[in-house]
Amino acid sequence: xxxILQSGEVSPRYSDRSLLEIAIVSAxxxxxxxxxxxxxxxxxxxxxxxxxxxxxISGQGIxxxxxDFESPEVALPLESRPExxxxxxxxxxxxxxxxxxxxxxxxxxxxxxxxxxxxxxxRPAMMAAPELEQAEHFVGLYRNYLSLLEFSxxxxxxxxxxxxxxxxxxxxxxxxxVHDPEPGTQPLGAERRExxxxxxxxxxxxxxxxxxxxxxxxxxxxYGDEVLTLLANLMRETxxxxxxxxxxxxxEFVVVLRPAEADDVERVLERFRQRVAAxxxxxxxxxxxxxxxxxxxxxSTLDNVLEHATQALRHAKGAGRNQICRYLPDR
Numbered sequence: 535x536x537x538i539l540q541s542g543e544v545s546p547r548y549s550d551r552s553l554l555e556i557a558i559v560s561a562x563x564x565x566x567x568x569x570x571x572x573x574x575x576x577x578x579x580x581x582x583x584x585x586x587x588x589x590x591i592s593g594q595g596i597x598x599x600x601x602d603f604e605s606p607e608v609a610l611p612l613e614s615r616p617e618x619x620x621x622x623x624x625x626x627x628x629x630x631x632x633x634x635x636x637x638x639x640x641x642x643x644x645x646x647x648x649x650x651x652x653x654x655x656x657r658p659a660m661m662a663a664p665e666l667e668q669a670e671h672f673v674g675l676y677r678n679y680l681s682l683l684e685f686s687x688x689x690x691x692x693x694x695x696x697x698x699x700x701x702x703x704x705x706x707x708x709x710x711x712v713h714d715p716e717p718g719t720q721p722l723g724a725e726r727r728e729x730x731x732x733x734x735x736x737x738x739x740x741x742x743x744x745x746x747x748x749x750x751x752x753x754x755x756x757y758g759d760e761v762l763t764l765l766a767n768l769m770r771e772t773x774x775x776x777x778x779x780x781x782x783x784x785x786e787f788v789v790v791l792r793p794a795e796a797d798d799v800e801r802v803l804e805r806f807r808q809r810v811a812a813x814x815x816x817x818x819x820x821x822x823x824x825x826x827x828x829x830x831x832x833x834s835t836l837d838n839v840l841e842h843a844t845q846a847l848r849h850a851k852g853a854g855r856n857q858i859c860r861y862l863p864d865r
Contacts, residue, residue: 549702551683552598555589558653558676563591566669568655569636573643574608574618575651578775583612583622585652622649627670629660639666641673645681689781691759692766700780700788704836707736707790711832734793739803739827740843741769744855746785749818757817764815765823772806788843790830796860799827803858811856824850828861 559571570592574585586606589598599606612619621628621640628640636658643651653673655661661669687699695703743749743761750758762785769779773789780788791799803825815821826846830839842861850859 549706551680552589554676554679554683556591556596556598558672559589559591559596561672562653562655562669565672566655566657566661566665568639568657569593570654570656572654573651574654576612576622576649577609584609585612585615585618588651618652618654621652625649627666632656637661639669641670643673643677643680645677646684650680692763692781694766694769694779694781694787696780697782700778700782700790701836703778704738704790704830704839707830708834708836708839711830711834734795735829735831736793737791737796737799737827737829738839738843739789739791739799739825740840740847741787741789741806741823741825742847742851743785744822744824744851749821753817761815761818761821764813765810765821768809768813769806772809773802796829800858800860803827807856807858822856824855825858826850826861827858 555573559573562568562571570590572590573588575588577584577586585608587599587608588606590596590607597607612622617628617630617638618640621642625642625644627642630638632638636656637660639655639657639661641653641655642649643653653676655669687695689696743765746758746761749761762781765787766779766781769787769789773779774792776792778790780790782788791802794802807823807825811820811822813821824847826843826849828839828842828846834842846859846861850857853859
């Protein structure tokens with residue numbers, strides 16, 4: 535796979551994760567002789583699991599969704615594809631005849647004790663045992679690289695995404711809003727915002743634990759760390775599965791929310807604020823958070839997106855803490 539990444543045949547504007555996915559589907563297509571190879575990510579949506587196709591190679595070329603903020607080309611309930619559901623539930627490769635002829639092979643991608651994705655291969659004939667073994671070897675390499683990437687993208691205490699990953703993903707959003715993608719490299723579902731003037735913006739919210747130093751000073755850093763870990767869990771339970779959650783360090787967290795109207799964003803953030811205030815944290819008792827939020831638009835830069843949300847956060851802190859403030863340019 536490495537020679538594919540070094541060949542210069544894919545755009546350097548792709549993220550490391552997308553480059554890895556492009557490498558694995560290209561390698562499988564070339565070595566196994568598949569007509570089409572797709573990677574489906576598993577995404578929770580309420581009580582269901584969705585299959586979201588992120589990368590595919592076929593006779594029409596390669597397509598890849600470069601960040602989770604882009605709408606997937608294909609998103610369907612796991613139960614709508616029995617062969618993929620069986621692959622996930624049984625945690626083993628599955629092969630079935632395709633309705634249009636040929637065979638569908640599904641190989642699970644598991645790491646850190648969970649099935650994170652399924653690789654689907656469409657072939658004219660059933661794979662023989664040596665071919666399946668070779669395919670699973672490539673998937674094993676992909677899994678190992680993916681696990682390393684996941685580790686580099688996550689905060690070690692909370693498991694949320696880290697600051698470096700935030701910079702990369704928001705930079706992708708800003709480039710999509712302002713610039714045309716390079717010819718032939720437009721990710722799935724990505725259009726310029728100026729082509730969709732009525733679409734609501736993405737949003738950034740900065741969450742800060744009120745008087746966190748007092749918690750550390752009174753109860754110790756172990757309980758302070760537990761507060762941060764439990765807060766991250768509440769974030770996962772409250773926000774939508776395609777809103778992205780980050781820890782910047784210390785007691786500061788960031789949420790990047792998919793396009794929505796300002797009132798809807800405020801309702802979601804208020805629901806989270808109330809949930810935190812009502813939660814009983816072991817030993818510590820009540821913990822509250824202050825939140826500042828701001829839109830991400832075509833005039834934004836990474837620095838001023840953060841500065842606008844920070845200004846709103848300062849206003850929330852100055853107005854008494856345990857509340858939400860939206861950035862207003864004339865404030």
